[in-house]
Amino acid sequence: MNSPHGITQCGISGVTGFHTLWDLPGLPLTERFGPYDAGKKLSHDQSLVISVPTGHVQLLHRIDPGVLYTDSEYSFRTASSGKSRRGVKVFMDFFRRIAGNTHFDSLVDIGGNDLYVAREFQGLATHRAVVDPICSGIDGQTIDEIKVLGRFIEQVDLARDLPRPDIVVCRHTLEHVAEPRGFLQQCLREGRDDCLYLFEVPAFDCLCESLRFDAIFHQHYHYFDLPALRWLVEDCGGEYLGHHFNHQGSCGGALLLAFRKAATPRKPAPLDLQARISHIEGRIRRYRTMMSLLGEEL
Numbered sequence: 001m002n003s004p005h006g007i008t009q010c011g012i013s014g015v016t017g018f019h020t021l022w023d024l025p026g027l028p029l030t031e032r033f034g035p036y037d038a039g040k041k042l043s044h045d046q047s048l049v050i051s052v053p054t055g056h057v058q059l060l061h062r063i064d065p066g067v068l069y070t071d072s073e074y075s076f077r078t079a080s081s082g083k084s085r086r087g088v089k090v091f092m093d094f095f096r097r098i099a100g101n102t103h104f105d106s107l108v109d110i111g112g113n114d115l116y117v118a119r120e121f122q123g124l125a126t127h128r129a130v131v132d133p134i135c136s137g138i139d140g141q142t143i144d145e146i147k148v149l150g151r152f153i154e155q156v157d158l159a160r161d162l163p164r165p166d167i168v169v170c171r172h173t174l175e176h177v178a179e180p181r182g183f184l185q186q187c188l189r190e191g192r193d194d195c196l197y198l199f200e201v202p203a204f205d206c207l208c209e210s211l212r213f214d215a216i217f218h219q220h221y222h223y224f225d226l227p228a229l230r231w232l233v234e235d236c237g238g239e240y241l242g243h244h245f246n247h248q249g250s251c252g253g254a255l256l257l258a259f260r261k262a263a264t265p266r267k268p269a270p271l272d273l274q275a276r277i278s279h280i281e282g283r284i285r286r287y288r289t290m291m292s293l294l295g296e297e298l
Contacts, residue, residue: 028042059220135149199256207223
């Protein structure tokens, strides 16, 4: 098994300075389902850090995706989860609020695993495609009029391999990507000039407020709140259109963000680093106190 490697640069800004928010020695490996093997390493040391001065929260150590997402042991699919299906309804309501009655030519769903979200866009887009390495077994097939590319986004050219998209949707994928900046730049570069982008991520804002720090785990390299995600979008040349919080979403809540290519890119406003650090560390202390009291009660 590959050992985790420590990052040397922030995934959204490239800065090299970090402040440690929380050391997590022996953090268990979760979201893996398979036969128990005492010989397998089931935990890795981890740390939650914030980049200086950008203020983006992320994991210090990354486990290789080949270990985290095995075909035999990683089995999450949207349609199999009632909570995920309810989250898709919230996502589609947000889409209609942003897009109105617009009919799109080419939709791409990045990270669409079981095609559930792409199916929801039937009648709303002429062409539909899903890009997700989980679909490697059906790569190149067309299922229910949806083109499937079972590959990582870096292995696909959205402007060449598909009808160039005028809408890109991406739910609960960006937090799993090692380098979100390059991911977002590719999407903006390969989409049409008028392309609409709708992204959804676990909301670190909600996680902090609801004390859901149990939702810090190895598969989620990045922890986006609204200021950090807007900073990334604007620094990559995007223009913010709107957002919505789904407080019933996974990991304490979800953040939905709509954006497009900016006609005139602008420099994003700096984040208040010290205030962010103080707030997050205060919430972590409260969570640890709560867990300690719960442990004593049990």
